Amino acid sequence: MAYSWALLGSAMGSFLVGLISAVSLCASALPYRQLVQESYEAALRQLPEQLARWRQYFSEGQEFAPPIEPAAVAGIAAALYEATAAPTYAWTAFRWLALYDTLRQLYPEALRRRLPSYAQGVPPVPDFFALPIFCRAYLRIRPALSPTQQAYLQQLITASTNSMLHFLEWGAINRSILRALGLALSAHACPSAPQAPQWRSLAQTLIAESRTSWLLEDAQLYWGIWLYALLLLGEYADSSLWQLPSLPFYIEAALQLMTPFSAVAPFGDTRTAGENAAEFAAIFEWAAARYRNPAYRWAAAQLTQRWLVPLKPLPAYRALILCDAARWADTTLPPLPPPAPSLWCSEDAVIKKLILRSGWDSSATYLLLNYRDAPTYGWRAQAFLHQSLPIEEEKGSHGQSDELALIWFIYQSCLLLSPPGYREGIPSGPNGAYRAEYFHNRLVVQPGRPSSGQSLWDFLRHAGSHQPVQTTKIDAWDFSPLTYARLRLTDFSRGYIWERILIAIRGHPIQLLIADLVQFLRDGPFTLVQLWHGDEALHADKAGCILATKSAAGLLGDTTWALGIWDVTGNKVRDTLFPSRRHGHPAIAYARWQTGWYRAGERTAIVSYLIPVPRHTLPHPPRATLNSMPTGLGLQLSYGDTLWNIVVQWDVLAGSIGDGRRPQYESTLRTLVLDSLSSDADFAFVRQTSDGLTAGLTYGTFLTFGSQTLFQAPPSFFPLQLNGDPPRTARLQWRAWELTSP
Known part of the structure; x- marks a missing residue:
């Protein structure tokens, strides 16, 4: 049974039925309901032209790649049916899902035999982004369908899912978790299919490394895709996924990455700041409800008002995601910005980001430095990806050669420094554009x-x-x-x-x-x-x-x-x-x-x-001078009535002694002198102004300025020594110290 191409132009008026009155889509104070409604109606009007354009440019020599829009429109209609029980929504969703059977008839039989995944026929939904949408839409409208209609859509799901088995990607990456989501939803939608046990088992295999390993992706775009897919898997397939420590870990990092432009800062392989605003809005709504944190609702509101409301009507795929944002939103929780630390450092093993900010408002100063290298975890999965795909330009997965780069510097809503972009071609542009180090x-x-x-x-x-x-x-x-x-x-x-x-x-x-x-x-x-x-x-x-x-x-x-x-x-x-x-x-x-x-x-x-x-x-x-010393650098900077004296060690382990004594450093061997400043610290500064003096250090035992001893660590007793040496009294380095005096 196939549905005619003619349906594209028929009965369009019947699709525009009523207003969205779904309780689940009305729950949020954010304008999700209105955005979904307007985007849904616009998508229905635009679909015939979009499909005609796709058919015009469809190339018979390529793989079959139908557009995602019909599935997304069906997904919204199915969500509305689930919320309202209005049969018109179910019928609308069914007809757009069935269209994929018609579209695959366009693919020539002679070309079908070229691809192993088409051996049993052209898959109606070959895209692993679209298959989960197709399955969720079917599951939502299934109660309204006749047994014949259910069997028909299950056949399309089965054909699509089996073709996916011909190319799989392993590891804690977005493409692996999306395939797992498609397989799990297919098994849920077609429980009696002979292949359903294999789909479930394979889904768990694909999920495994996202369950036991940290994410391999170092790109804002793919963080959003991976997190959103994990949340859906937890809802439809395995609720234990919502207990993973990686979920709050990455969601909190995404919150800290929010820029004064109300977007999670783009880094790595990411095109634009707002391209996954819908995913992150849904993720933050889920996190706000689960962790009772109003800062996540604030982040969702920022993304929605800046990147979604002004762009309405949204593409159907984005609007569909907002159905989940509305479902997950807890409107009893007020949106409140987080406290404003001036420095946020992620842990230095996985995310490896450093952020400076003056606040959370649109005029705040914001600086992001990335020092993530290729991950040392997930080694086998990374090796598999490199052997399967031409990703020589990527760091890990979708990361760029931006180690120690200043990714963003934003001041008073002005872009002073920014990342270079994603790529100009596939797999990359000329000379690695824009992933290579010289673009950063x-x-x-x-x-x-x-x-x-x-x-x-x-x-x-x-x-x-x-x-x-x-x-x-x-x-x-x-x-x-x-x-x-x-x-x-x-x-x-x-x-x-x-x-x-x-x-x-x-x-x-x-x-x-x-x-x-x-x-x-x-x-x-x-x-x-x-x-x-x-x-x-x-x-x-x-x-x-x-x-x-x-x-x-x-x-x-x-x-x-x-x-x-x-x-x-x-x-x-x-x-x-x-x-x-x-x-x-x-x-x-x-x-x-x-x-x-x-x-x-x-x-x-x-x-x-x-x-x-x-x-x-x-x-x-600026009035600045640099002094090079045998063990460090000294910098003097002056402006107005302010004078800075700053020293840093060439080597933070300078002054080490090798005879086994503890402590294993000698203060006199690492002392830096700049004008009136003297210290053995890794880093030390003195600021002089008409209002007084400020000073500080990290990892040091003393700091003097002129005749003043600003800091001296008290003597410490070191009873444990190697080789039977006697106990020793010495001064222990202090982690950090600061003084402000009038």
């Missing part, structure tokens, strides 16, 4: 030096393959006037260790000091390039550059502020501007770089000062 705001270290006449951009580019590295967080601490973070990347293949030190000085505007410290692991020529990207360069000279960015990842920023990038390192660092591409349009890259022959163990640094500047003015460069 980070340091790139290349063995060798540019040849005579070769541009820096030509020297940097390669095929775009991801280079395996190891990353870790060394330190991150919030002081009252500034935030300090230090992260490390080790690249054994190319022979260097890079540590990025971020010092964010609070104020209006915020000021950033970025120190990129490099230690070489072998002798040879190397080129170090600190890259910053924008839409255009407003000004450039020997002192620095002003970059402006108007839009990125679907965000349109204010144009009041641009980003000033000033040199602090000195004459050994060169600067270059060259054209690039990001988000599918021309862009500009500002490179601060140096090249030379280095010995194993030798260290060097590139230090930059970043500050938001008014777009239409030319500010003066």
Whole structure:
């Protein structure tokens, strides 16, 4: 039994029946009901034209890929039937589901034999995104269908599900969990099918690594898909999935990633900030109800009002997701923003993100740094994916070469730094666009030096393959006037260790000091390039550059502020501007770089000062000087009546003694002196203003300034020593300390 193509133009008026009065869709104070209603009616009007256009461009030489819209419209109609019991909704859903049987008749019989998955016939719903929608729609309208109609749709589900078995993907990734959802729902929809036990078993196999491992994806887009599919699996197939520790873990991280533009910050393989706003709205509604956290309702409201309401009518697929957002919403819980920490660090094993923010409002300052490397867990699944798919440019799954990169810098609704985008082609664009490291705001270290006449951009580019590295967080601490973070990347293949030190000085505007410290692991020529990207360069000279960015990842920023990038390192660092591409349009890259022959163990640094500047003015460069010491760096920065003295160690384990004594460090061997400041800390600062003095340190035993001893750790007793040595009295490093005095 097949349903004629002619139904596309027939009885369309009968589909537009009534208003959505579903209790489950009216429950939320957010406008889910209205969005679903308007989107559903618009989709019904648009479907004939969409299907005609699909048929016009349908290529008989490709795999059968019917559009997802008929299934999504059927899904909404089925949800409305479930809520209202109105038969018209069930009949509407049935007819759009049955259309897939008609569409597959277009595929030529001669071509069908080319594909193993088509051996038993062309699958009506070959897309693993669409199959769960098809199955859920059928399950919802099943009570309204005759036995003949039920058997007919079950045949379509069976044919679609069996074809899926010809290509599976394993691991804690979005495509695996979507296939598991399709298999589980198919078994639920067709319990008497001979293959149903196999489907259930295979679904559990696909779920297994999402149950026992952390997510392999490092991309905002695929976080949303994976989380939403897990929630549906918990509802339809296995309620124990709602107990997984990974659910609150990733949902809380998504909340912390919310930007002043009311979106979970795009990172990794993600096109636009709002493309999965519906998924995250539903996820946050579920989390708010389950964990009784009003901050999740606030996040859902932010996403809905910013990314869904203005775009109505929504595509049917997005509107269908909002049916779940409305079902899961607990309207007794008021939406309230989270408390506003200035520094949020994820754990440093899985998510590996660092976020600075001044608040949760639209004018807040926001900075995101990603230091996620390819995961060490899920190794076998990753190896399988690399052997099955051409994903050389990806880190893990859907991650980019953005280790230690500043992904976002937002100030007063202005985009100062942003990610490069997803890709220009499949599997990637030219030279790995846009996943490769040189498209990101980070340091790139290349063995060798540019040849005579070769541009820096030509020297940097390669095929775009991801280079395996190891990353870790060394330190991150919030002081009252500034935030300090230090992260490390080790690249054994190319022979260097890079540590990025971020010092964010609070104020209006915020000021950033970025120190990129490099230690070489072998002798040879190397080129170090600190890259910053924008839409255009407003000004450039020997002192620095002003970059402006108007839009990125679907965000349109204010144009009041641009980003000033000033040199602090000195004459050994060169600067270059060259054209690039990001988000599918021309862009500009500002490179601060140096090249030379280095010995194993030798260290060097590139230090930059970043500050938001008014777009239409030319500010003066900062008064900043850098002092290189045998064991560290000293930086002096002054503006107005404020003077900063800052020191950092080249090596946080400097001063180590190797004779087994505890503690295994000697203060005098790691003491740094900058003007009046003296300390043995990993990081120390003194700020002088007319209002007084502020000072702080991490991992140190003392800090003096002039004749003042600002801090000295009390003596500690170390009774446990190796080799029978006697107990020892020494000063223990303090994790952190801060003083503010008048």
